[in-house]
Amino acid sequence: MSTSPSIPEGTTPRTTVLPETSHDDAPKKTPKRAALSSWVGSALEYYDFAVYGTAAALVINVLFFPEDTSPGVAVLASMATVGIAYVVRPLGALIMGPLADRFGRKFVLMLSLFMIGASTFVVGCLPTYGQVGLLAPLLLALCRIVQGISASGEQGSAIAVSLEHADEQHRSWTTAWTLHGTQFGTLLATAVFIPFTAFLPEEALMSWGWRVPFWLSAFVVLIAWVIRRRLEEPPAFQETAAEVEDAKETEKEAENESLDPKTMERVAARAAAARHNPLQLVLKYHRAAVIRVAFAAMINTVNIVFTVWSLSFATSIVGLDRSTMLWVTVTGNICALVSIPLAGSAADRFGRKKVFITGALGAAVVMYPYLMAVNAGNWPLIFVLGAVMFGLFYSMSNATWPALYAEMFPTSVRVTGIALGTQIGFALSGGFAPILASLVAGSEGDNYLGVAVFSSVVAVLVSIAIATARETAFMTLDEIDAGDTFVQKVKQNQ
Template sequence: MTATAAKVPADSDALPERTPRRAALASWIGSALEYYDFAVYGTAAALVLNQLFFPEETNPGVAVLLAMGTVGIAYVVRPLGALIMGPLADKLGRRFVLMLTLFAMGGATFAIGFLPTYEEVGVLAPLLLVLCRIIQGLSASGEQAAAISVSLEHSDEQHRGLTTSWTLHGTQAGTLLATGIFIPLTAFLSEEQLYSWGWRIPFWISAVVVVVAYLIRRHLEEPPSFEARRKEVVTLSPLTQTLRFHWKAVLRVTVCALINTINIFITVWAISFATNGYHLDRSTLLWVPVLANLLALIAIPFAGRLSDRIGRKKVFVFGALGSAVTVFPYLYSITQENWIGIFVGGILMSGAMYSAANAVWPSFYSEMFPTRVRATGLALGTQIGFALSGGFVPVIATLLSGEQQTGWLLPALFAMIICLLAAGAALTAKETNSATLAELDELHTTPEETAALEVRA
């Protein structure tokens, strides 16, 4: 038997009618939880955590830098989580990893809401905070790869871009909820109320999302194409196969995934830049990512469907280049305290341009790997890229903005270069929007890999 799987019928009617929808919904809710958790922490870090979890005598600029560092630690550990979770999803099943990461992520976020502050327990406070962030990072690394794989493999062949885009639609919904929930807290609570108990509320709300996600995911079935592969007996582990035969695809995905820099800019660093460097009103500023995410909820499925028609690369590159251009007016408007420019620039950069690339990457990246290592390759590539962007971008951008956090040009140039690198990497990929899953397996499995695997039924 060759390494090529039997072709799964492309007709969506060959599958239970509700399976693609259930897979898309399960992916959506998990991504919503993941990015709610990440965004709620990033927003809290920019607004309050720097004052609650670090010594009062710490220089305000240093405290912000430390808070941004705790944002980054969850991204830094994500490649380690990918090494664990990706192979588990390819070996034990996508559903297994989806359930495991659901409770780990939700539990860590919920626990942050109960942590004591530095004033209460001293240095133990930031240590516990970092521990929770590490658990979040390890969980997130497997959640997205498994969710995208299961939605891609359950989708009919003509709508993979649209179906997998709902995973990223969930990330925007989670980010929207996380940012939006801070608006009434910062607007209606006093400083004392916000810093004493108000900041804990967004973390506790994650428990509701966990319960809903569990109810949806508990009946999710494994995709037929994955089940066919799992029945094969091979001599190499998914991780070994990926590193030995698909390292170029992992590298390409890693560079493309740096586009996440734009997301970090608008949801984390720019909030800190505007409120700490220019003392702009926090509750007003939070409306920028809220409105950007509202636009993204429309733009993402549109861009995903467009990629099914004209190709993944065209849409992704358009989004990356558009983000590179629009970051300049957004940051400049902050320095001028130009609220119209801030809203227009931020919404255009994040809600339109970044959303185009964001919608397409689930299908674009995952179609670079065959079924048997899809989750592993996707997890490694994306999580290394996310670690580089999310782990270092807040710190680098803070350093580039200067001690007073008022410089905007160097951070903007930094973001532009990252976007250009992502676009360039995307152009080196093959266009796969019209290929079936079986054809993708053939395309990405070389004779050398087939011989090395010694596949047996």
């Protein structure tokens, strides 16, 4: 039998090269169910992350480290435990992404759901430093590692499911609900902490009150499981998976038949494409897209500075009231719940790149007066500028990136590409932004202008990365997949 032909550099081997199934037999899209499933899962994921981020700023820096640690060092150590879950997310992408592209988006969605839910619940059961010493932060770090690995598969799979189930004219709007879920989860996590910080005595908050928000994640897991168990794989993925199996079966049958060398060569080429590992394809043929997404995903720095660093700065350095600062985050997230669907719809109408870049640069500009207001303790300005920066501008980028990033990759490697690119960016921003912001702020923690400059530089780099991307808002998913030159080459030979 002839060996499969070599694949020209710059092209991508893909599996979608066999004849399409009939329209009567084709699987149906369910955009509403897919959007709801993605929304709930994202709400859980970011409830868990936001609960921890809030706890890290308010109580973990006290309970899980020695009492004689200075406030600045304690904040830095707690920010490091926030960051570790982001640092391991690229590892999770290497595991979860190929699993989703090979075995299905739903499989990874269910797996990540229970992993992140269980690890969050366990955090609420951990002993403190005063009870077990150094074992406490070590167990805390282990739970955060599990959270990070599971989250890397959750988001990429959820975005792919909602994108591939969406109507062609509303892909950005449909996928935006995934990020709407993240904002709701963040809002819920912050809101859950408010009554504990406002009404519980300090002793009760530090002993058991901080644990309750972590335990509540069990209810979100149950709701998400009920919704997701009825979700079907997207039609595009089902068709790709069927073509993979057909290609393998065709090769087996061809081995038992006497075919001319040219026909055998085409059969072997199709089967070879079917056997390619999604991770290998992404690393070899979509490196530029992965790098672009990784840079763009660092827009998450704005989120980290707003929800984690500025909260710690306001309460530990400036001395502002904890529960009132939590209401600032709540207000920003409420505004985001309104802005995200509108921004997603705008990206369908005007293009992904315009909406994303406007949001990134707008957030960079407003960061300066926001942190100035925090330093001055000006509550009206803190609330207004926080809502504008986070609830409006950052949410414009946040709503747009699911479709923008996902459309940079074909169906056969979509989750692997999204997961790897975003998780590298999230690792750089979420893993190092809290620590870098704390270092830039200095040993006294009061250099807020330096933190604003740091955020602005990141936002500019993000905007440059997106400016180099292809605009896909006005293309169909089939047209995006058809841009794969390897598929065109194989079809010409059929």
